[in-house]
Amino acid sequence: SQELEQSPQSLIVQEGKNLTINCTSSKTLYGLYWYKQKYGEGLIFLMMLQKGGEEKSHEKITAKLDEKKQQSSLHITASQPSHAGIYLCGAAVSNFGNEKLTFGTGTRLTIIP
Amino acid sequence: DVKVTQSSRYLVKRTGEKVFLECVQDMDHENMFWYRQDPGLGLRLIYFSYDVKMKEKGDIPEGYSVSREKKERFSLILESASTNQTSMYLCASSLGGATSEQFFGPGTRLTVL
Numbered sequence: 001s002q003e004l005e006q007s008p009q010s011l012i013v014q015e016g017k018n019l020t021i022n023c024t025s026s027k028t029l030y031g032l033y034w035y036k037q038k039y040g041e042g043l044i045f046l047m048m049l050q051k052g053g054e055e056k057s058h059e060k061i062t063a064k065l066d067e068k069k070q071q072s073s074l075h076i077t078a079s080q081p082s083h084a085g086i087y088l089c090g091a092a093v094s095n096f097g098n099e100k101l102t103f104g105t106g107t108r109l110t111i112i113p
Numbered sequence: 114d115v116k117v118t119q120s121s122r123y124l125v126k127r128t129g130e131k132v133f134l135e136c137v138q139d140m141d142h143e144n145m146f147w148y149r150q151d152p153g154l155g156l157r158l159i160y161f162s163y164d165v166k167m168k169e170k171g172d173i174p175e176g177y178s179v180s181r182e183k184k185e186r187f188s189l190i191l192e193s194a195s196t197n198q199t200s201m202y203l204c205a206s207s208l209g210g211a212t213s214e215q216f217f218g219p220g221t222r223l224t225v226l
Contacts, residue, residue, distance in 0.1 A: 042217035045216065
């Protein structure tokens with residue numbers, strides 16, 4: 001089965017600093033989804049990547065998928081308190097539609113003033 | 114905006130009780146999912162449904178059943194709750210197809226005493 005490993009497991013960053021979260025798969029990723037979760041709440045969709053080398057940005061968050069489609073990174077520029085939460089990557093388990101996703105264990109991000 | 118609602122945010126039940134968790138989505142999505150989320154284990158898929166009255170087991174279906182009688186509603190049933198089913202339960206829905214992100218509900222934190 002597909003396994004996703006996220007690193008780091010937790011991250012404490014001073015407000016204004018940049019940070020990167022990684023998601024690595026043991027198999028080829030057919031679709032890679034990034035979600036954010038505020039503590040004790042549901043997941044909010046951030047971005048989805050499908051093609052090798054693809055990069056997407058939304059406000060201060062940029063996500064990339066490597067050419068081999070086995071690793072993705074999420075980069076936050078000039079972090080703010082609103083970025084705090086748990087970031088999860090999810091991957092489609094096949095290329096015949098993306099109905100099922102496998103998730104990483106998450107990265108807990110804390111922003112300190 | 115897609116809205117996925119769950120019947121309760123917090124629930125406390127006793128061992129052996131039958132528990133129903135309800136999920137409703139309002140965007141005519143084909144697919145619906147039930148996950149549980151535990152510290153260190155991430156999100157794990159319990160069951161999913163790709164059509165009315167259709168269901169498929171996820172990674173951890175033991176001790177659970179589901180019902181999808183109407184397209185917008187997907188119920189998770191714990192036939193006889195046990196303490197190891199104390200967890201955060203998250204429902205999600207997706208349109209279906211190759212670029213289909215999942216939209217999540219706010220979650221139900223279930224405690225079984």
